[in-house]
Amino acid sequence: MISRGDVVWVDFGAPRGSEPAKIRPSLVIQDDWLNESGVATIVLIPFTSQVRLQAFPGNVFIPAAASGLDKDSVAVVPQIGPVSRESIEPHPVGHLPGYLMAEVSAAVRLLLAV
Template structure:
């Protein structure tokens, strides 16, 4: 069962240019309502073990936990929709609500979704 905030392995091949390819862990960020409705694609953020310090809001560090064996960075600028058949194994872990709040804040900044003041 896919849940918002869970980390799964996904086959991201073929990667193009700066896109991650291969099999990578991904964080599911799609709304739970769409997941429950069995929408055919899922919004995810790929993870990498090539860590870069002090790179917020483009990267957030997710420490190794659960079945995620290595510290990883979320690549927030690589947000993408994937076909559900690309999700190969999971969940590896379920992120804490506090961490998801940080992800939401970073996505708001990366996507320039800050509230417009009239």
């Protein structure tokens, strides 16, 4: 089962405007009670390997050693959104530690003004 904090590969499909595209890692941000419910979508935050984007407000630097990925990444929090389960590889490549989940959660609260 996919859990909050998991790093998963997602097929976002063809590029459209500034939306995430192609196959890329993403962070499961949706709470586990909803993940376990069988709802058709999961709320994710896509990653980019363009680490210079960490300078943009709301983005969070994710070191490779903490994510299970080969490269350092940036969680692009402003691109948070739902993705169909069919587009998500069901086997996570990693799970973010608590300190990074706290940073991402703070960025989500900042973005949504909650």
